[in-house]
Amino acid sequence: ELKVEQNPLFLSMQEGKNYTIYCNYSTTSDRLYWYRQDPGKSLESLFVLLSNGAVKQEGRLMASLDTKARLSTLHITAAVHDLSATYFCAVDIGDDKIIFGKGTRLHILP
Amino acid sequence: DADVTQTPRNRITKTGKRIMLECSQTKGHDRMYWYRQDPGLGLRLIYYSFDVKDINKGEISDGYSVSRQAQAKFSLSLESAIPNQTALYFCATSDERPGLAGEGPETQYFGPGTRLLVL
Numbered sequence: 178e179l180k181v182e183q184n185p186l187f188l189s190m191q192e193g194k195n196y197t198i199y200c201n202y203s204t205t206s207d208r209l210y211w212y213r214q215d216p217g218k219s220l221e222s223l224f225v226l227l228s229n230g231a232v233k234q235e236g237r238l239m240a241s242l243d244t245k246a247r248l249s250t251l252h253i254t255a256a257v258h259d260l261s262a263t264y265f266c267a268v269d270i271g272d273d274k275i276i277f278g279k280g281t282r283l284h285i286l287p
Numbered sequence: 288d289a290d291v292t293q294t295p296r297n298r299i300t301k302t303g304k305r306i307m308l309e310c311s312q313t314k315g316h317d318r319m320y321w322y323r324q325d326p327g328l329g330l331r332l333i334y335y336s337f338d339v340k341d342i343n344k345g346e347i348s349d350g351y352s353v354s355r356q357a358q359a360k361f362s363l364s365l366e367s368a369i370p371n372q373t374a375l376y377f378c379a380t381s382d383e384r385p386g387l388a389g390e391g392p393e394t395q396y397f398g399p400g401t402r403l404l405v406l
Contacts, residue, residue: 186327210394219377220330222394265329274345275395277322279329 179204181268183278191286193255198281200249200266208269209249211240213262214280220265223251256285290314291398293378299404300368308363308401310378318381319361320395321345321353323374330377336361368405376401 180203190196200209211223224233226242226249233240237260239252249266261284267277291312300306310319317338322330322345332345334353342353350372354362365372379395 181329212397219399220379220395220397222396225394267330274332274335275320276332276346277330279327 179270179276181266181276181278183264183266183281185281186279187282187284189284189286190256192257195255196253198251198253198264198266198283200251200268200278202247202249202266202268202276204247204268204270205244206247206268206270207242207244209242210267210269210275211249211251212265212267214265215262223264253283258285258287261285291378291380291396293376293398293401295401296399297402299406301406302369304368306365306368306403308376308378308403310361310363310398312359312378312380312396312398314380314382314396315358316380316382316396317358319355320379320381321351321361321363322377322379323347323372324377324400325374333363365405368403370405373403373405376403 182201184199207228209226212220213223214220224240229244231242237254242249263280263282265277265280267275269275294309320335321333324330331347333347333351334345336342336355339355352364377400378398381395
């Protein structure tokens with residue numbers, strides 16, 4: 178069964194701390210996306226990871242992809258309140274179908 | 288102006304009614320998608336279209352139909368709405384990377400969503 182699993186699903190953390198969100202998937206893929214969704218809003222693209230070992234960084238967020246382990250991580254450095262949102266990973270499983278994880282709801286406490 | 292628009296933004300309907308959700312885009316993308324989002328379940332793909340003549344079923348197409356009227360327009364219909372179709376519906380578009388046809392879509396651009404309540 179195809180699965181895209183995010184861990185954790187809920188995360189409450191203090192400002193200034195570091196943390197990592199994990200995205201595991203169960204089928205072969207070399208293309209993975211990270212999106213951000215604010216409450217009541219649409220999804221906004223954060224990163225597109227296109228190959229094994231890909232690493233991308235934007236501000237306090239850094240995403241990486243290990244296709245052999247079927248794992249992507251989204252690392253948050255020195256979290257700030259503005260990063261509070263729900264983060265989704267999505268995997269291209271072929272035939273141009275994209276499967277989303279259930280999302281990680283991140284709440285950063287001031 | 289928004290690149291991907293959806294109408295209506297909110298809709299309440301009754302069981303058994305036919306309803307159409309519309310999506311328009313000005314990005315010039317060939318690929319368009321319909322997803323539904325339910326709390327705790329992420330987004331699930333309903334239908335997707337690679338061009339006007341190419342429409343494909345996604346994970347959860349039962350109870351839904353689509354129409355690609357033009358490159359810029361992709362409509363989702365619920366022929367006979369039922370309460371478990373209450374959800375947030377998103378349209379999205381994407382384009383192939385230039386010069387790399389057939390290697391999968393680039394990032395998707397999402398519309399603002401349509402919140403549907405079926406009573």
